[in-house]
Amino acid sequence: MSDFDPTPPAEAVDEVRHRWHESTDTFGRVYDTILGxxxxxxxxxxxxxADCSPNAAKKHLERLAEMGIVHADRESRPARYERNDGYLEWQEASRLxxxxxxxxxxxxxxxxEDRQDEFEERFETTDPASVSVFDQDDHDLIHERMDAISEWESIDRDIRLYDLARQLAQNDxxxxPA
Structure with missing residues (x-):
């Protein structure tokens, strides 16, 4: 049996980057990059x-900031950008x-909400962040608790998304409401 190397060969990475560059315009590459x-x-x-000039990137990032897809910190030198997670949540809720x-x-x-109630009863709190996962002596119990808290946090996020989707569905x- 051969050893598995999770890092792809440089040639494969270069080939994917080349195809991405050839098939995606500059705006698309900046957009794809900022989402990560x-x-x-x-x-x-x-x-x-994004394999483009800094001026082109800045121009497209400013456009994405105007669209609400990107947060721009223009006070820092040089200007810094990051994706707007709120935009991604809205996009996902809209799809739902x-x-x-x-x-x-x-x-x-x-x-x-039923599943959320189960977690709140189990941990006797309404806030998953208030639960300590390391107050157990057993590694398996710590791991089990970490999984439970992670699932609970995902449920909280999904409730927000589905509630936003409900508002969008109810209001065309x-x-x-209009």
Whole structure:
């Protein structure tokens, strides 16, 4: 049996980057790049990843900031950018509102809230962040608790998403009634 190396060969990475560069315009490459950026990053670094000039990256990042897709910190030198997670959440909620009926969304929220109640009873709190996972002596119990807290946090996020989807579905794609 051969050893598994999770790092692909440099030639494969180069081939994927070449196809991406050939098939995606500069705006698309900057957009794809910023979706993977979770910390404020100088536009010059984003340009390097997106394989474009710093000026082109900054121009497209400013456009994405105007659209609400990107947070821009123009006070820092050089200017730094990161994705706007709120935009991604809205985009996902919008997709759910289009794909599911209002009844399906409401039922999913009910199921998620039932599961959330189970966690709140189990840990005797309404905040998963207040639960210590390391107050156990057994490694398996620590791991089990970490998994439970992670699932609980995912449920909290999903409830927010489905509730937003419900608002969009009830208001013809708008957050507030017209």
């Amino acid at each position: 950026i979770t910390d404020p990053t100088p536009y010059s670094e984003i340009a390097e990843i 509102a289009q794909e599911l009926s209002l009844e399906e969304i409401i039922e999913r929220v009910r199921q998620l 794609g708008h957050l507030l």
